[in-house]
Amino acid sequence: MSGKISVGILFLFCSLSLGVHTLEAQSEEASSRDALMIRSIFDETLTGGQAYDWLRFLSLQIGGRLSGSVEAEQAVEYTKTVMNDLGLDRVYLQPVMVPKWVRGAPEYAYFETAPGLSTTVPITALGGSVATPSMGLKAKIVEVKGIEELEQLGRNKIAGKIVFFNRPMNAQTIQTFQAYSACVDQRYSGAAESAKYGAVGVIVRSMNLRLDDFPHTGGMSYGDSPISSRIPAAAISTNGAELLSATLSLNPETQFYFKQNCRTFPDVKSYNVIGEIKGSVYPEEILVVGGHLDSWDLGDGAHDDGAGVVQSIEVLRTLKAIGYKPKRTLRAVLFMNEENGLRGATEYASEAASLGEKHVFGLESDSGGFTPRGFQFDTNEANFERIAQWSPLFYPYFTDRFELGGSGADVGPLKPQGAVLAGLRPDSQRYFDHHHSDHDTFDQVNKRELELGAAAMASLIYLIDTYGANAPE
Amino acid sequence: MSGKISVGILFLFCSLSLGVHTLEAQSEEASSRDALMIRSIFDETLTGGQAYDWLRFLSLQIGGRLSGSVEAEQAVEYTKTVMNDLGLDRVYLQPVMVPKWVRGAPEYAYFETAPGLSTTVPITALGGSVATPSMGLKAKIVEVKGIEELEQLGRNKIAGKIVFFNRPMNAQTIQTFQAYSACVDQRYSGAAESAKYGAVGVIVRSMNLRLDDFPHTGGMSYGDSPISSRIPAAAISTNGAELLSATLSLNPETQFYFKQNCRTFPDVKSYNVIGEIKGSVYPEEILVVGGHLDSWDLGDGAHDDGAGVVQSIEVLRTLKAIGYKPKRTLRAVLFMNEENGLRGATEYASEAASLGEKHVFGLESDSGGFTPRGFQFDTNEANFERIAQWSPLFYPYFTDRFELGGSGADVGPLKPQGAVLAGLRPDSQRYFDHHHSDHDTFDQVNKRELELGAAAMASLIYLIDTYGANAPE
Numbered sequence: 001m002s003g004k005i006s007v008g009i010l011f012l013f014c015s016l017s018l019g020v021h022t023l024e025a026q027s028e029e030a031s032s033r034d035a036l037m038i039r040s041i042f043d044e045t046l047t048g049g050q051a052y053d054w055l056r057f058l059s060l061q062i063g064g065r066l067s068g069s070v071e072a073e074q075a076v077e078y079t080k081t082v083m084n085d086l087g088l089d090r091v092y093l094q095p096v097m098v099p100k101w102v103r104g105a106p107e108y109a110y111f112e113t114a115p116g117l118s119t120t121v122p123i124t125a126l127g128g129s130v131a132t133p134s135m136g137l138k139a140k141i142v143e144v145k146g147i148e149e150l151e152q153l154g155r156n157k158i159a160g161k162i163v164f165f166n167r168p169m170n171a172q173t174i175q176t177f178q179a180y181s182a183c184v185d186q187r188y189s190g191a192a193e194s195a196k197y198g199a200v201g202v203i204v205r206s207m208n209l210r211l212d213d214f215p216h217t218g219g220m221s222y223g224d225s226p227i228s229s230r231i232p233a234a235a236i237s238t239n240g241a242e243l244l245s246a247t248l249s250l251n252p253e254t255q256f257y258f259k260q261n262c263r264t265f266p267d268v269k270s271y272n273v274i275g276e277i278k279g280s281v282y283p284e285e286i287l288v289v290g291g292h293l294d295s296w297d298l299g300d301g302a303h304d305d306g307a308g309v310v311q312s313i314e315v316l317r318t319l320k321a322i323g324y325k326p327k328r329t330l331r332a333v334l335f336m337n338e339e340n341g342l343r344g345a346t347e348y349a350s351e352a353a354s355l356g357e358k359h360v361f362g363l364e365s366d367s368g369g370f371t372p373r374g375f376q377f378d379t380n381e382a383n384f385e386r387i388a389q390w391s392p393l394f395y396p397y398f399t400d401r402f403e404l405g406g407s408g409a410d411v412g413p414l415k416p417q418g419a420v421l422a423g424l425r426p427d428s429q430r431y432f433d434h435h436h437s438d439h440d441t442f443d444q445v446n447k448r449e450l451e452l453g454a455a456a457m458a459s460l461i462y463l464i465d466t467y468g469a470n471a472p473e
Numbered sequence: 474m475s476g477k478i479s480v481g482i483l484f485l486f487c488s489l490s491l492g493v494h495t496l497e498a499q500s501e502e503a504s505s506r507d508a509l510m511i512r513s514i515f516d517e518t519l520t521g522g523q524a525y526d527w528l529r530f531l532s533l534q535i536g537g538r539l540s541g542s543v544e545a546e547q548a549v550e551y552t553k554t555v556m557n558d559l560g561l562d563r564v565y566l567q568p569v570m571v572p573k574w575v576r577g578a579p580e581y582a583y584f585e586t587a588p589g590l591s592t593t594v595p596i597t598a599l600g601g602s603v604a605t606p607s608m609g610l611k612a613k614i615v616e617v618k619g620i621e622e623l624e625q626l627g628r629n630k631i632a633g634k635i636v637f638f639n640r641p642m643n644a645q646t647i648q649t650f651q652a653y654s655a656c657v658d659q660r661y662s663g664a665a666e667s668a669k670y671g672a673v674g675v676i677v678r679s680m681n682l683r684l685d686d687f688p689h690t691g692g693m694s695y696g697d698s699p700i701s702s703r704i705p706a707a708a709i710s711t712n713g714a715e716l717l718s719a720t721l722s723l724n725p726e727t728q729f730y731f732k733q734n735c736r737t738f739p740d741v742k743s744y745n746v747i748g749e750i751k752g753s754v755y756p757e758e759i760l761v762v763g764g765h766l767d768s769w770d771l772g773d774g775a776h777d778d779g780a781g782v783v784q785s786i787e788v789l790r791t792l793k794a795i796g797y798k799p800k801r802t803l804r805a806v807l808f809m810n811e812e813n814g815l816r817g818a819t820e821y822a823s824e825a826a827s828l829g830e831k832h833v834f835g836l837e838s839d840s841g842g843f844t845p846r847g848f849q850f851d852t853n854e855a856n857f858e859r860i861a862q863w864s865p866l867f868y869p870y871f872t873d874r875f876e877l878g879g880s881g882a883d884v885g886p887l888k889p890q891g892a893v894l895a896g897l898r899p900d901s902q903r904y905f906d907h908h909h910s911d912h913d914t915f916d917q918v919n920k921r922e923l924e925l926g927a928a929a930m931a932s933l934i935y936l937i938d939t940y941g942a943n944a945p946e
Contacts, residue, residue, distance in 0.1 A: 042645065042647070043645045046644045046645050047644050047645060171519045171520050171921070172515070172516045172519050172520060174515070174869060174870055174871065174925075176921075209921060210920065371844075371900050371902050373871060396647060397647055398647065398846060398874070398900075401871070427844050427871075427900060429844050429919055429921045429922050429925070430919050430921075430922070433919065446902055446903050446906065447683065448644070448649075448682060448902045449902050449903070452647075452902070
């Protein structure tokens with residue numbers, strides 16, 4: 001090895017090293033600027049935040065906001081007014097036709113072990129279900145742990161009976177949304193599948209990890225089965241399910257009665273509510289932050305998804321309050337009809353496509369207003385690695401768990417347009433105590449937890465706006 | 474460079490590399506065994522856990538357990554019975570003399586802006602405070618934001634008045650315990666300091682980040698000031714504090730009235746409750762896991778610290794249930810009198826020292842029964858680095874935030890004996906909504922969150938038992 005080469009290599013090494021140091025210095029400077037910006041975002045949201053007050057109004061003055069209801073329309077008006085008052089560059093309504101399913105009179109149910117020996121249990125009609133006959137429906141009831149058991153039982157043991165789906169959410173699954181995913185087929189498809197074997201009705205154990213007396217509703221579908229074959233379906237509280245199961249094991253002849261007069265009306269017109277801050281450098285690139293404005297009609301929908309709605313508005317309010325001028329266009333989109341149709345999200349993406357809008361990023365909050373733990377990202381691995389490098393910036397805020405995979409139902413339709421998607425991930429332990437039930441109420445939301453989520457979302461939006469949703473090509 | 478040397482270096486490299494691989498393989502095997510053990514701990518606690526049922530009894534059947542009260546003694550009896558029923562190797566009571574402070578009749582307070590124009594506000598006597606005169610105490614009230622303002626105001630503006638300490642917890646501080654630490658001097662020393670300037674009473678804003686109507690009590694001290702100079706002190710709810718402050722800014726002549734007849738009795742005998750599983754290899758090395766059995770008399774002490782008590786027992790129950798035989802001796806210690814004296818912890822450490830017991834590790838849970846986020850460790854940096862290598866094992870359970878510094882008040886006295894100390898760190902956002910108030914109740918505890926904390930504690934105890942509290946010398 002010659003001296004010259006050595007010197008050459010040394011020189012090369014020094015240059016590289018110098019280059020690295022300059023890059024590092026730049027990167028340290030950027031990182032420190034980002035840390036300060038994120039600190040000011042959290043400071044603003046935690047002291048000047050209005051999300052909690054907006055949620056109070058949405059929850060206590062309006063209440064449950066099922067698509068097609070008067071409350072849903074009040075929520076459209078209210079959130080439009082709130083965003084107008086923020087002085088955004090543009091606030092507008094996007095019309096969308098939504099389903100209108102109405103619960104009607106409170107449901108009623110009991111089981112009967114012998115004539116005159118009956119025990120009432122709390123039930124709630126599943127969203128989209130047909131009614132029972134007007135005098136109610138009474139039949140023997142057969143318990144299964146899942147749809148696959150229907151075939152094993154066969155038509156003989158099912159025809160003329162009510163099927164009772166009773167597979168509980170798995171307590172050993174740490175992420176409760178995974179436990180939910182592993183059970184929700186019973187609620188969504190239980191009626192359609194049971195009808196194929198001649199069942200006359202379906203009762204589903206509520207998707208709830210607690211043992212309590214709240215029945216939890218939620219969407220269900222008859223698929224493309226003819227109207228004549230549709231059977232009524234309701235959820236029973238977890239305590240009710242335990243009691244019914246124990247009773248059935250003692251007396252398989254137990255009969256079940258339930259009565260509900262829910263009904264589906266023709267679609268009605270509703271709206272997505274959209275607020276926008278125009279980008280100063282790349283106005284054509286759109287970053288969406290959103291939640292869904294509709295909720296179920298039980299409780300007041302504070303966690304699902306009032307929280308996501310007010311957090312999304314708060315992101316824009318906070319960034320404006322600290323004087324941040326986004327390079328890209330920021331939109332808070334309050335989607336209508338996530339719960340039973342996803343019509344708002346579908347319409348939003350469809351109109352974006354037809355207008356030739358360029359959506360680069362979509363962030364959703366639809367997992368409750370609990371302490372944020374981090375984000376999930378729907379993007380390619382290389383881009384995720386790039387984004388994950390920001391996670392230390394979120395360490396001081398306990399929100400630094402960045403994971404690849406997952407985002408949100410409402411931003412999902414933007415994926416075919418190439419948008420990077422993300423979802424806020426709050427602590428999930430309490431979520432299904434409330435979800436779709438009378439127990440999803442404003443008093444169950446903690447102001448700071450809600451605000452920390454909004455601040456984390458604003459911080460991520462800031463970083464995406466600054467560095468782009470994808471690495472520069 | 475000769476070929477021979479190259480071969481030699483290659484050989485050396487291979488040997489090293491082989492050695493590394495063997496070590497890595499061993500370490501991978503250990504890590505996989507640890508991961509399986511921790512999985513089985515969580516599975517057991519989340520399905521067979523009894524902590525929530527024990528807490529229900531402690532909270533709803535017994536209630537607030539202030540040192541020296543009948544309830545505290547009931548809690549001693551109950552938890553002793555619970556641990557006896559678990560079939561531990563040894564369950565015993567350790568006598569300790571504790572203070573007995575009694576609240577007496579409910580406190581009453583109002584402020585008066587003009588004769589006949591009065592507004593009642595919720596207050597609660599601070600633990601250890603003297604009573605007001607039997608007809609109550611009425612005086613002008615002067616607001617300060619902290620003890621340092623007393624000197625600025627001077628005796629002229631303070632003498633004969635009630636001092637109103639109104640520095641709020643800082644909403645921008647993410648870790649609420651830090652915000653608490655930055656305020657609690659007002660509660661602890663406010664009365665003693667104000668008396669030096671001739672104040673006749675003290676009202677302290679509750680240590681609470683929410684605006685609500687619950688006054689929060691807590692320990693205070695007159696230091697070594699003579700009995701004759703002791704002035705009564707009470708906490709006012711945060712809403713009350715805001716109202717009083719606004720009123721004072723409009724009318725500085727506002728008078729404040731309060732009445733409380735709390736009283737300190739002579740010390741009485743109580744107990745630490747201790748349950749033990751004998752170590753199979755190093756029985757002389759003791760690992761302590763604990764919480765405090767006493768609570769304030771407001772609410773039922775479910776979070777502070779019923780949660781820590783039942784989690785500590787659950788650690789032993791879970792490890793026994795999965796058939797784990799500890800190498801070292803495990804003790805669940807339920808300390809008496811953390812809240813107003815720390816007598817139980819002091820007595821425990823003192824007796825350990827005089828018996829020549831070797832405490833190598835102390836883990837405390839005294840930050841509420843919320844979702845666990847990780848642990849803090851009080852040890853040297855090198856040992857912390859060793860322990861922090863286990864944190865990825867806790868990632869699947871969202872409890873992997875390991876930090877250096879901090880543990881718990883009750884295990885603190887074991888430090889001079891060389892024990893490594895640790896504290897469970899649950900999510901802190903809701904803690905001060907409940908702390909020391911009527912709002913610290915069983916219904917505010919989530920079963921899964923409580924159990925996840927217990928399982929995380931059991932997992933850490935397993936690792937410490939397996940690998941030692943300190944690196945082998």
